[in-house]
Amino acid sequence: MDLIFSSIEILARWDVLLALLAGSIGGVLIGAIPGVGPAVAIAILLPATFSMDPIVGLTVLLGIYGSSMYGGSIPAILINTPGTAVNALTTYDGYPMTTRGEARRALSLAYSASFFGGIFSVVCLILFAPILAKIAPMFGSREIFLAALLGLILVVVAHRGQALIAAALACFGIFLNTVGLEPVKYTKRFTFDQSWLSGGVNLIVVVLGLFALSQAFYLLTGEDEKVRMTKLRGGLFQGLRELARHPRVAGVSGTFGVLMGMIPGVGEFTAQFLSYTYAQKTSKRPQDFGHGSSEGLIAAETANNAVPAAAMVPLLALGIPGEALTAMMLSVFYVHNVVPGPQLFQNDMDFVVALYLALLLLNILVLVFLLFATNQLIKVVKIPNRFLGAAILVLSFVGVYSLRNSFTDCLIAACFGIFGFVLKRLSIPAVPIILGMVLGGIMEVKLRAGMARVKSFPDFFIDGRGDTNSIRPIAVILFIMIIGVLLIHFRRVWLDRKELKEAKWSTKHASTNFGMHLSRRKDYLLRERGRKVRGKHLTYNPRSTGKR
Template sequence: MDNLLLMMAPLFSSKLLLVLFFGTLFGLILGVLPGLGPTTGGALILPFTMTLDPLSAIVLLTSIYCAGTYGGAITAILINTPGTPAAAATCLDGYPLAQKGEAGRALGMATVSSTVGGIFSVIILVFFAPLLAKLAYEFGQPEYFALAIFGLTMLASIGEGSPIKNLIAGAFGILISTIGKDFMTSIDRFTYGINELSEGIGFIPVVVGLFAISEMLTQSTLLDQVFKRVALKAVKLPSLKDYKLTWKTILRSSGIGSFIGVLPAEGGTVASLIGYSEAKRFSKKPEEFGKGSIEGIAGAEAANNAATGGAMVPTLALGIPGSATTAVILTGLIIHGVRPGPDLFREQPEFLYGIFGAMLIANILFFIFGFFGAKIFARITLVPNKILWPMIFAVSVCGTYSLSQSIIDVWIMLLFGVIGFFMRRYGFSVVPVIIGLILGELVEGTLRQSLVIFDGNWLMFLTRPIALTFFILSLIALAFPLLRSKKKKKYYD
């Protein structure tokens, strides 16, 4: 009961309500604009959060996360271009349905299923995060090491793209995390005499570079691209027939999305793809998928929004990001002096339940904004790239500079922009780099401290049941793509 009251706290604070309002609005705009999204937006807004108290700052970031994930559906349905990668599966049926003159119905279903998925995942978050945090009290350094390794191997199992490319990108992220002072010996590593690198490479320059600047370079190659826009009169609430057809799909995808979100390093994109394919598998009319199936939209959208709450579970309970955007939120927590983990649940329940409540309200707010304003938000895509991207560049540069007032950070951002562009061009996802960068420090720190505890005996890891479980799960995660490809081959043979 006390926790429920704590969750309602944002409703009684005009400041938090205002933050939620602007966060949701900003998140929707970011989600609608192809190439931008909650991860880039969160990274760009991070410097601005320094003017806010920790709760308002994290409420702002989480509302951007929730609304941005939904916003991608608007462009996916109306212009066949996912505003965010998590909305890619929505294009498959959203756009064909819109072409049939039912854009309002498609958007209505996307809005309802996103809201249900989002609220479902917040409920999961409220019940599951404290349980995981309780379990985390049993964790020592070896268990955290094994968990971080599990998070990294998950990149291979169900991440986007090629498993090996994802692992290489993750390893690259870990390599970047080793730049700077060795935390045990204080000796500079890979700094090549550049003093500014002694403190290591900041998370924000890498995120802004890999997402915003690399996208700017990508947009520079797509200038002759013409979007075909489908007209939208108004968003329509789903009919009773549509509800009857999709309620099972929405609930199933909400469950799938929440589960995928909880897994370390996996996010909305994977959730929506699995949610979509499961919707097709269970559908009575699978032949309609890809041609404008309302179940396809419901399956993808409920799953990607359900992943938001799920991804917050390991982020808050363990300090391990559940997705790329939660990695940004994790950075936000750290720069505001909040240390995620089990102690946070014991010491600052009002802070945590404030976030849970804010996420719940954000899901309701984006429903209202989406329902009444989708037509206006869709018009944002009319801002030409030749005007939009130079402006984003100016904000990226100033935002990156502002965190540590270092021009070197800006150059690092540009360098990672170029690296990110070529990674994408050759089929590497940039998300594993971010996960590797975040987990790298944890992997190295916990490994070295564990080895000190074990007196250098590696085999001692296997005497810890929780660590051993994570290692076995890591092996399964690594073997999973191999098994999956063999199963696929057998299926096609």
């Protein structure tokens, strides 16, 4: 109880509560605008959070991160356009409800499911916080290196069908992190005697370029779409009652969200599809899924809102971000000399619990705000894309310049913005670049620290030579997981190629057989035509369609 009270004391400050309120409402607004998303908003706000206290800056970012998916469900349900990428599955059952005149019911159900998922994940993590505090000290340099390597591999293999491109981009991110002064002996690397490269490539500059500027270019080059809104009828409180009739779907979906959120590189999409598949297979009316099923909407929204709190576990316990948004938050820790990892759980457990309590309060604030402000909030969907693009462009360059008052940073950000725009048009993910920069730095530092006691490969998992009693179990488990993930991925690639070859063979032979069938059918019809015509002097000639 003392831990809870000390955590509440950290939160019970006017600036923290104001930051939480601004972040939560701002996140809903950002999520409700299609084409912006939380990554853009967090990237723009990052420079401003560096001048705040750590708890204040992180609370603002957590507010945007945790509430954006609430707002993203609004355009997904009303106009069949997800506000954020993770709300794509919400359109499957949310928009069909709107076409039936049940828009308010769908919104109410989405809000209620999101609220349950967020509260469920926070409660689970607060209950497991003592266990995490005991496990965290077991992670040394070698374990953190293996965990970072596992996270990087999971990020790559999560991009199914684009794993090779994702791996190349992750390696490019690792290379960007090596530019400048190396962290141990401070020797210059890849600077080519250019003074502006001595400080390295700034992570925030790259983030603003790849996410904010690229999105601004994308919106400016597109066309403004005319949005037709549907009228909302009925109450928004009915979703809470309807959610209570599906406790099994909500509970399992929340569990999927928590588990997938704690695994780096997996995130909302995997949690959503696992939850949606489970709900459909166990439903009494599976035929309704995709046509306005309340269970499908509950599964999608519960799972994706259970992920943000769980995604903070690898970030806080090991200092390893699992996605771009948590990688951005990691920079706030570093600016304020707060190093996430085992020491944070040992020495500042009240700070960790305060962040979880902030997420708990965040979900309550967002639900109350949405229940009373939805009618006014839906108007933000009508904001023109080009106006948004211009606003994001200006704010991004202001944020980049404010970092170090450098025009060079603005040029670097513009280059990465163009590069990110090209990746976006080609549907290639940019997230591996950011995670490569962050995880590459962690891997380098921890590997060089751990190699001081490693003389051979087995020493990586054993303290001392030949002493079997000093095996490092966490290192062994992580190494086995890395090998297992790689084997599963290569097996999946082999099966995909096998299925592709079989599909090509079937298509080729099917087209050949179909052509032969058409030829025979034509000859048959021509013969029948010659036989059935009586009383007329017709001569059947397969090469001629005339009469003689």
